[in-house]
Amino acid sequence: MKRFYIIIATVSVFLFFFVSCYYDNEEALYPALSNSCDTTNVTFSGTIVPILKNNCYSCHSNANAAFGANIHLEGYANVVTNYAKIIVSINLGSGVKAMPPGGKLKACSLTQFDIWIRNGMLNN
């Protein structure tokens, strides 16, 4: 009898794992954000650094670079040195590992990166 209860308990815990399933994707869940992409006011400190901070610094800050193939993305000079690598890897191009490993950056971030580079990679 005890064994029976254990089995019931296990199966119910097991099923519980699957009850909170959602079918979300970021495009559908955050449409307002993906539509309102600020492409006019792209600056290094206001746009690029936050993107890097949220997506890259867990492995590419100066302190953590050992985890990220020793590629430093902290500080203006480091970003400028590595801009070519960054742009290929965040656009999942060939020759460089696709980054970030958890999934492609938002389209807006990619556009902003592109704009910043085309504007001459200003330290603003």
Next chain:
Amino acid sequence: MNNMILFPIIILLFLIPAGIFAQDDLMNLLNDSTAKEINYTTATFKSTRIMNGHSVEKMPPGQLDFRISHRFGTINSGAYNFFGLDQSNVHFSLEYGLYKWLMIGVGRGTYEKTFDGFTKFTILRQSSGARVMPVSLSVFSSVALNTLKWSDPTRTNYYSSRLSYVGQVLIARKINQSFSVQISPTYVHRNLVATELDPNDLLAVGLGGRVKLTRRISLNVEYFYLANPKKYMSLPVYNPLSVGFDIETGGHVFQLFFTNSLAMIEKGFVGETTGQWKHGDIHFGFNISRVFTLKKNKAKV
């Protein structure tokens, strides 16, 4: 007159048939007992993992398995990064056998800073003798909680978005002393994916095998075939293939291998393997398993 000699002879004459009968009885007993017993197959795999994925094996009741796993950077990252060994990706876990048919475990991995928990239970055990069962079958399920900082903290973020689930049926057969195979249909659910074209549900089939080379060393191969079309996914995803060795040394099992996946949880290596063998995106990896006996086995339940 010859009573003294005759008596032992008579006794002997009586004893001989008795001895013969007794022998028959013993033989019968032996036959009976072998016929009634179920011979369960043991050690289909050396460890609870084949390489990345789970095997049908479970921890025996009362035994705690402390696992330390590493996947290093890619071999093609060059000598400057010591062929990937400068970067390491860790997964720690504590796994415990509750009953003969049930084990549970918790872990924490570097990959997406994930906490994970799993249960694995046996449905069928491969056996011969009184009950013939061609395969062992276990069911595995796990939940993983990604604890990375939100990529955009200003939007409304949901806790559910951090979760992903895995359901897996593990079917294995020990074909002979040195050769075992496993097929594991796998279902992965991700609550949040990047784009509309990324599937929330992933279906995959895992194939694994083990060939024993010596008493302590075996060669293992594992492959997952991801059935979802990969063409439109926002990440370039490939099927993970791992090749390596199991080395058993007393209380430890070392698994040393090469794989094109970085993650050590199903959600990661089934759905997010971005490396390709042909481009040299190969990670060296190892799992170390140390078993502690917490409770003496009472052989119950």
